Amino acid sequence: MTTDAVHILQALTTPEGKADPYPLYAELHDLGEAARLGPGQVIVMGYDAINAVLRDPGFRHADLATIALVFPDWGEHVSLRHSADWILNLNEPEHTRIRGLIAKAFTARRVASLQPAIERMTDELLDAMADRGADGSPVEFMHDFAYLLPVTVICELIGIPESDRETFRPIARAIATVFDFEDFDQLRAADEATVELEAYYTGLAAQRRAKPRDDLLSALVGIAGEQDGRLSDAELTRNLTLLLVAGFETTTNLLGNGLQLLLHDQALATAVRTGDVPVGSFAEEVLRFDSPVQLATSRIGYETELGGLHIDAGDHLMPVLGAGNRDPRKFTAPDKFDPMRAEAGPLSFGGGAHFCVGAALARLEAAVAFPRLLARFPAIAPAGEPVRRTGLVLRGFDILPVAVG
């Protein structure tokens, strides 16, 4: 059984496996909810087992000492060192304290209040796409829409002035490679971008302290919990960096993966445009069917049973969200795209204490973007070969050419 799981994992890292991991996930499901890859390594692919891992605080994120064992040069990279302070990588009680403080500023009301801005930005991007495609030329959806909308929305949320936003896109991209880096040049670029971004945030935070505005940054610097204290400067700048990178390419991939499905299913596109398929149901099924984030961050085990497998203390667990979303034990015909299915929700935003902070914002962006896109370009069609991203963690496209005329 171990050998099977190892072979499947190896196949998942090949170009073919990355292009279409789903047949390999189906093979993984035949092995059960979780399987041992070797001493100390466990892959978790069953829906219930993944949920259990994410919701049980006994499964912890690796501390620095554990990370240094597998990657001794880790500490030399400021991007990785500082990402260790992201709430994504913290355990309780630090996680609970910092996330609690962030939640006081990142409220449902603040997200909902962004809707008019998201609508305006969507329409501006659609106008630009219409101009570019007016003569019948293909328009590159990922660049011209799917990257620009989420990064602009996060800048609006945080309160980054419009004049500074242009410089944010490459910085955000460079730092986001820490989720999925394939070589050390990428990591060095992420290091430089981290230093630049944190210096920028420090300056902007000082301005907002002196003169608060109605934005997330002003709310975050203004927070003074009775018992929880404040966010330290480092906690603030590092977690602002997390918000930018966690909220950017993930949502980009939701938009790209969703459009790819619409491009190849005219009836579905019509149903989403007319509202016969509610856009919320469509977006949830895109999240399940082709999750923008395929792997959750790894967790360290304690001695317990997980989906019939014995877990030893110190085991590294790899929860494969994209596989859990296609678990035949949970979903009937899991490889069928069915926005009207009324089964379990997708695992794509994680679960438990680390459940995605930005889930409501991502859903709002999708709910605004898809109907407007389809209304503006009812005949939108593929216009060339799409190019997939090559990482294992984030699943989506680098290039998705469309004809909008």
Ligand code: HEM
């Ligand atoms: C479709 C879009 C998105 C997807 C699929 C997604 C997915 C996820 C997942 C799977 C996790 C948990 C990872 C784990 O437990 O290992 C997570 C956490 C997080 N997400 Fe998202 N995300 C999306 C959009 C956003 C947005 C828009 C923001 C912010 C503006 C955001 C901010 C965060 C933060 C801060 C965390 C860490 C939460 C914690 O550890 O307590 N995400 N996201």
